[in-house]
Amino acid sequence: MSNILNVKDLNFSWGSTSVLKNISLSVKPNSLVSILGINGAGKTTLLKCLNRILSPSSGEIKVLSKKVSDLELPEVAKLISYVPQTVMSSFAMDVFDVVLLGRRPHINWSISQNDRDKVSETLRFLNFEDFAFRRFNELSGGERQKVIIAKAIAQDSSILLLDEPTSDLDLKNQVEVMKKIKELVSSNDLTKSALMATHDMNIAARFSDYILLLDKGEIKSEGSPEEVLTVQNIADVFGVECEIFPRTDKDPLRIFIRDSIVSENSEK
Amino acid sequence: MDSVSLKHIENSKLQILSMTVLCIITFFTAIFALGLGSSVNLDFFSTMKIVFGFDSSDDMQSAIIWELRFPRILMAIIGGAALAIAGSLMQGCLGNPLVSPLTLGVASGAALGAALAIVLGFSIISNSDLAIVANAFLFSLIVVGVIIQLGNFRSVSAESYILVGIAITFIAGAIVSTMQYFATDAQLSQLAHWSFGSLSRPTLENTIWITVALVVLLPSALKKAWDLNSLALGGDDFAISTGVNPVKTRKEILVLSALMTSIVIAFTGLIGFVGLAAPHMGRLIVGNDYRKLIPCSAIFGSLLMLVADTIGRTLFAPIVMPVGIMLSVIGGPFFMYLLLRHRGAGH
Numbered sequence: 212m213s214n215i216l217n218v219k220d221l222n223f224s225w226g227s228t229s230v231l232k233n234i235s236l237s238v239k240p241n242s243l244v245s246i247l248g249i250n251g252a253g254k255t256t257l258l259k260c261l262n263r264i265l266s267p268s269s270g271e272i273k274v275l276s277k278k279v280s281d282l283e284l285p286e287v288a289k290l291i292s293y294v295p296q297t298v299m300s301s302f303a304m305d306v307f308d309v310v311l312l313g314r315r316p317h318i319n320w321s322i323s324q325n326d327r328d329k330v331s332e333t334l335r336f337l338n339f340e341d342f343a344f345r346r347f348n349e350l351s352g353g354e355r356q357k358v359i360i361a362k363a364i365a366q367d368s369s370i371l372l373l374d375e376p377t378s379d380l381d382l383k384n385q386v387e388v389m390k391k392i393k394e395l396v397s398s399n400d401l402t403k404s405a406l407m408a409t410h411d412m413n414i415a416a417r418f419s420d421y422i423l424l425l426d427k428g429e430i431k432s433e434g435s436p437e438e439v440l441t442v443q444n445i446a447d448v449f450g451v452e453c454e455i456f457p458r459t460d461k462d463p464l465r466i467f468i469r470d471s472i473v474s475e476n477s478e479k
Numbered sequence: 480m481d482s483v484s485l486k487h488i489e490n491s492k493l494q495i496l497s498m499t500v501l502c503i504i505t506f507f508t509a510i511f512a513l514g515l516g517s518s519v520n521l522d523f524f525s526t527m528k529i530v531f532g533f534d535s536s537d538d539m540q541s542a543i544i545w546e547l548r549f550p551r552i553l554m555a556i557i558g559g560a561a562l563a564i565a566g567s568l569m570q571g572c573l574g575n576p577l578v579s580p581l582t583l584g585v586a587s588g589a590a591l592g593a594a595l596a597i598v599l600g601f602s603i604i605s606n607s608d609l610a611i612v613a614n615a616f617l618f619s620l621i622v623v624g625v626i627i628q629l630g631n632f633r634s635v636s637a638e639s640y641i642l643v644g645i646a647i648t649f650i651a652g653a654i655v656s657t658m659q660y661f662a663t664d665a666q667l668s669q670l671a672h673w674s675f676g677s678l679s680r681p682t683l684e685n686t687i688w689i690t691v692a693l694v695v696l697l698p699s700a701l702k703k704a705w706d707l708n709s710l711a712l713g714g715d716d717f718a719i720s721t722g723v724n725p726v727k728t729r730k731e732i733l734v735l736s737a738l739m740t741s742i743v744i745a746f747t748g749l750i751g752f753v754g755l756a757a758p759h760m761g762r763l764i765v766g767n768d769y770r771k772l773i774p775c776s777a778i779f780g781s782l783l784m785l786v787a788d789t790i791g792r793t794l795f796a797p798i799v800m801p802v803g804i805m806l807s808v809i810g811g812p813f814f815m816y817l818l819l820r821h822r823g824a825g826h
Contacts (some may be wrong), residue, residue, distance in 0.1 A: 264719045288722030301576045302767040307487050309712060315705050316722040327484040329750040407658045
């Protein structure tokens with residue numbers, strides 16, 4: 212089965228500062244890939260390069276064998292949807308209309324019944340129907356985050372890019388939203404996958420099929436959660452001591468953070 | 480079809496119905512305004528009869544309505560609509576509810592052109608009747624040129640446009656102030672009169688040309704409605720994620736709105752408030768969907784301008800107060816009332 216996403220030797224720099232260095236990765240169909248790393252490791256930059264918000268200095272990105280750099284933006288939006296960390300708006304707009312913006316790449320001018328149904332279905336899928344006619348700018352941060360996730364799902368693209376999608380959500384909503392995303396990418400549709408940048412290792416450990424650990428713009432480690440989330444990797448990249456509880460029949464892989472590691476330099 | 484989809488359709492129908500009612504109110508206000516003036520006052524039905532050709536007994540009344548008042552009323556409708564559309568476009572593409580058609584410095588460019596014609600007698604055309612209009616239009620087009628050049632920079636942001644607009648306003652303002660310092664009393668008076676904004680200056684022919692320009696530019700604006708929805712809601716990253724090129728779209732929209740603004744204010748002088756307030760009034764009725772907001776803002780712009788001009792013509796008759804002043808005096812408190820009432824209602 213061919214990969215949904217192939218990234219080869221991707222580099223990105225802000226001026227003379229290199230942010231991403233020779234990133235290569237492949238994403239298989241029906242998989243949820245988590246990108247972990249400290250602040251400034253390049254997680255968000257990587258996601259933004261994938262859907263052309265940022266232009267890489269070099270490298271190649273292919274989605275379903277199509278080179279992303281050769282496509283017009285509406286075509287890119289049909290293949291890749293994106294959930295930014297936050298969306299703030301000064302203008303009042305109904306939640307339904309915000310989610311409808313996900314249909315923008317498929318709409319010329321008028322809204323078809325199919326577009327309306329897609330929005331309704333997505334809101335129902337996320338148990339968010341009651342919010343359909345609330346004003347987006349009057350919602351809490353977590354509710355807004357859920358609306359933007361709904362917009363990305365309604366976009367009906369092959370790849371869902373999520374930048375810290377659970378950062379503003381309460382515990383119950385974190386689990387519910389992640390279950391829904393997992394359900395979405397695990398569907399029978401072989402052209403669906405998701406990439407998620409997150410700081411929550413336990414969410415990544417529980418829901419990811421594959422993890423990419425970024426350190427200073429490079430891939431430090433990649434593989435299954437068990438392969439990547441080791442005591443040594445976590446200490447090296449995040450500078451914290453932790454204890455790992457292996458996956459059991461009842462519980463997922465869990466990481467318990469004990470304390471930060473005080474380096475020899477800072478002791479002096 | 481499920482209940483959420485049905486409700487969305489019902490809401491859309493209700494919004495279109497509200498816009499239709501607003502159109503009818505604007506039409507009746509225009510008929511009412513045609514009958515009112517300092518010389519002849521006609522009741523609503525007498526005006527209707529003359530307008531629709533059922534009463535041609537009094538040539539004098541007919542001439543006053545068609546030759547004196549009609550060009551002004553038409554200019555109020557077209558000018559108000561154009562400035563309101565320009566305002567809504569700018570607010571959307573810059574993602575900022577505080578901007579108006581005058582923010583980008585188009586008006587300051589026009590004022591500079593007018594001041595050059597009035598104070599220094601410099602004009603790009605020899606026809607003295609149109610010297611101020613031609614200069615105002617040319618200098619506002621220069622500002623449009625600056626906007627186009629700015630838009631060619633790939634990394635230009637919404638804030639950059641606003642800051643450049645403020646810089647242009649300061650530079651043009653300083654030159655105009657210098658000219659005012661050396662101007663005669665008569666020149667100062669003429670310049671002040673131009674800057675108040677008035678509907679008495681454009682002729683019927685001018686108004687028809689402005690209408691043609693608006694009709695030509697409007698489809699391009701409406702075509703960008705979905706792109707504006709994305710840009711207004713979430714800014715550049717969000718817009719790209721929905722397939723919109725924010726830099727290209729912003730540049731095209733700003734040029735469109737600057738053209739609409741310069742075409743109107745070259746003839747009328749500075750009229751600012753309608754471009755700020757009418758889009759917000761539109762949002763209270765149809766929300767922020769630009770497919771409906773553009774026409775709804777236009778209707779509110781026309782209505783605001785009509786009401787302000789009619790009160791300005793009749794309140795202290797035979798003295799006619801400039802529409803620019805009346806808009807701010809009447810429209811300002813009304814706008815605040817609407818916004819506060821809306822918030823109070825918990826929307």
